[in-house]
Amino acid sequence: MTTPAPVRLYDSLRKQKVELQPLVPGKVSMYVCGPTPYAAAHIGHAYSACCFDLIRRSLIFLGYDVKYVRNITDVDDKIIKAAAKTGQDPLALSRHFTAEYNVDMARFSVMPPDVEPLVSTHIEPIVKLTEKLIERGKAYAADGDVYYEVKTFPGYGKLSGQAVDELEAGARVDVDERKRAPADFALWKAAKPGEPAWPSPWGAGRPGWHIECSAMTWAHLGETFDLHGGGKDLVFPHHENEIAQSEGAFGDGTFARYWVHNGFLNFEGEKMSRSEGNVFGCGEIAAAVGAEAVRFYFVSHHYRSPIDFEFHVVKNAAGERTAIRFPGLEAADRRLEYFYVTLQRIDAFVAQGGDGGDGPVVPECEALVATAREALADDFNAPVTVAALGEAAKLANKLLDEGKGIAKDVKRRSLARIARDLRAVGKALGVLHQAPAVYLAARRDRLVERRGLDVAEVQRLLAARAAARAAKEWARADEVRGQLAALGVEVLDTPQGTDWRVADSDA
RNA sequence: GGAGCCAUAGCCAAGUGGUAAGGCAGUGGUCUGCAAAACCACCAUUCCCCGGUUCAAAUCCGGGUGGCUCCUCCA
Known part of the structure; x- marks a missing residue:
């Protein structure tokens, strides 16, 4: 002990x-x-x-x-x-x-x-x-x-x-x-x-x-x-x-x-109050951006500082409220996606070839837990801990992308170690507890819903593009990519095949 | 009237005496059929303003300015 x-x-x-x-x-x-x-x-x-x-x-x-x-x-x-x-x-x-x-x-x-x-x-x-x-x-x-x-x-x-x-x-x-x-x-x-x-x-x-x-x-x-x-x-x-x-x-x-x-939570600099019309329920916000994004947004701020929620109400031509948008929370969700994609990459890599067993790791792996311990012991500094999560994820992506000059088993051990530490430190913050695929699917569903996307149509276009690419009809493939982009769909070609995500930059 | 908090880049945000973390956005690059993702590089000589203390201040003190909260069973 x-x-x-x-x-x-x-x-x-x-x-x-x-x-x-x-x-x-x-x-x-x-x-x-x-x-x-x-x-x-x-x-x-x-x-x-x-x-x-x-x-x-x-x-x-x-x-x-x-x-x-x-x-x-x-x-x-x-x-x-x-x-x-x-x-x-x-x-x-x-x-x-x-x-x-x-x-x-x-x-x-x-x-x-x-x-x-x-x-x-x-x-x-x-x-x-x-x-x-x-x-x-x-x-x-x-x-x-x-x-x-x-x-x-x-x-x-x-x-x-x-x-x-x-x-x-x-x-x-x-x-x-x-x-x-x-x-x-x-x-x-x-x-x-x-x-x-x-x-x-x-x-x-x-x-x-x-x-x-x-x-x-x-x-x-x-x-x-x-x-x-x-x-x-x-x-x-x-x-x-x-x-x-x-x-x-x-x-x-x-x-x-x-x-x-x-500290207090404010909306656009104002205290929450019924009369301001800025009191939002937990379920309402969780549905809009995902509960974990809210938690991630919280821990990106120090607990003693006031925290601010940006929001704007989307209305239709008749002036009726059709949706509420929370730009800061959506940005937090985007960042969370990065962590889950990274975890998913590591998990796949480790699942395929093992975790390398016992032995040395690249020294930079040590930083995450050390920094987290130091930061959390200093008045529970979560934002600094979140930054350390970012550094670790970056290191993992770097190892996955290249990892040249590093012994294969060291690379495997290092990545397994990073994934474990990301989750352990995430647990201290109350984030990164979901299976990556579950989080990513939920996020995509949420964005599909927000944009009102027809998934069948997206699938049809993806298939059309795949056919064009197979025939090396690049102009045709790019045309379809453009059509998808217009819908708000980003196409991701990877060695494992083509995936897609919903752009969240706008709309 | 009394008590207290906050002010850091276009935006979000750490840092409370030792020479400005991190993220988003932006720019250039690697990779890619083209992209995206990922990664690399650049991006605040300066921390609301004015004085003071100190070898040294975003950090301490005094005075302003601007925003906010509590004293109303509002977390």
């Missing part, structure tokens, strides 16, 4: 890169704020999930044993509201969207969490924690509600940089006579008619928004654990309140040892 490589990561609390020193050497406990399932997941949910999945996969790649907990907030105002509209049971509604969420995340190669706790099944630790906070003088009950008294926690604001008095000065904090101070927040809310409720020492009610994460980390990871993640938008108030709750209950220095936040 090798010792896991030391990892440096940017800690949002310390506001600098620090070395990750897990509580238990070699093991990392990780908690990520999951969704509140009240509607279908959009692509922003996927980005956040992918960022933390990248961190998880990177740690595994580097040799850590990771315990990954991602909660489901299945008791919440938004769920209750959505359920009321259709007369559904709120828990049934959230169960439905939770299942859908997990299907969507799986599309983007997000690994299922080791533990996926629900608020509805963690009422007991939530009540216990709330009682503890009352005992310790951090919280007070009022008319069946329980509030956290922010001024009892001196460290309040250390994560977000918010100052309590500034918050009070702001006009946007809830005003409620039952609260002692405007910044105090609810740990427990008294039941209202028609809402889900559980018994508690303060009467029937349900948990407030922030308490569940403090309770669930406690239940599954203990009073102190390693990484806590979430979207940047959760820094305040959610994570600030979690700290107040957990440290308030268990003492300073408990709770998350490192905080990690991912």
Whole structure:
């Protein structure tokens, strides 16, 4: 068992890169704020999930044993509201969207969490924690509600940089006579008619928004654990309140040892919002460009940077939306095609003549895994890792094309090694997990569909061109090539025969 | 009003003190019946602007300008 490589990561609390020193050497406990399932997941949910999945996969790649907990907030105002509209049971509604969420995340190669706790099944630790906070003088009950008294926690604001008095000065904090101070927040809310409720020492009610994460980390990871993640938008108030709750209950220095936040996903520089009409569902985008292209696009950017989606809506003469195009994602898909074509070439070569057995490889083969380890250990730098994948693929193509002056078995071993490493590093990023033929066929189908190509017609033209070439009627063959090109079909003559691909440069 | 982020080539994007990764597009070339794919070469004396610190700054500090986010249970 090798010792896991030391990892440096940017800690949002310390506001600098620090070395990750897990509580238990070699093991990392990780908690990520999951969704509140009240509607279908959009692509922003996927980005956040992918960022933390990248961190998880990177740690595994580097040799850590990771315990990954991602909660489901299945008791919440938004769920209750959505359920009321259709007369559904709120828990049934959230169960439905939770299942859908997990299907969507799986599309983007997000690994299922080791533990996926629900608020509805963690009422007991939530009540216990709330009682503890009352005992310790951090919280007070009022008319069946329980509030956290922010001024009892001196460290309040250390994560977000918010100052309590500034918050009070702001006009946007809830005003409620039952609260002692405007910044105090609810740990427990008294039941209202028609809402889900559980018994508690303060009467029937349900948990407030922030308490569940403090309770669930406690239940599954203990009073102190390693990484806590979430979207940047959760820094305040959610994570600030979690700290107040957990440290308030268990003492300073408990709770998350490192905080990690991912950047936001914007559309054309604008925040995603219903009113902008730029909220896209996971399925919609996956269908348009392929889910793996989305993941590849994600890992081509650093998780802490904001990421931008370009898109334009295609309309017909009547002004109706006929399609949505995502140029950046399509470019990512094109790049992904390069990797899969390269893998396919290597696979075919190795399948035909073997992998060369044990022995030396060309030295440049060593670079990919070495670079990936270094880059991922430095704040999970996926873009640099992607660049290393590119270098390795280039080397493979070079070996396949020529490989002169290299012993045959060295060449075979090197190529087999590159294919293996491409997949291993790809796994750390959540890409290159498909069989090349499967990916390439799906991509071609997608492009055929986008261009509205008649495949039978394409086949007919290809056959006509093949006949012309067999007769060495070059002018005729080129004429047919031109016809195919006009349709958007590129013809690829190879020693193994003629293949074709759909041009993606336009249309 | 308070807190914070970002600004790198035509485009996307790494790099947070040591002399600008990578990709797309573009140009030339090898290969090819012609192409495509693949590969090779070229492609930012410079990192929004102005000052400062330093032997050394895209990186640190101060001041601008432009864009964005949080303080509204929005990932």
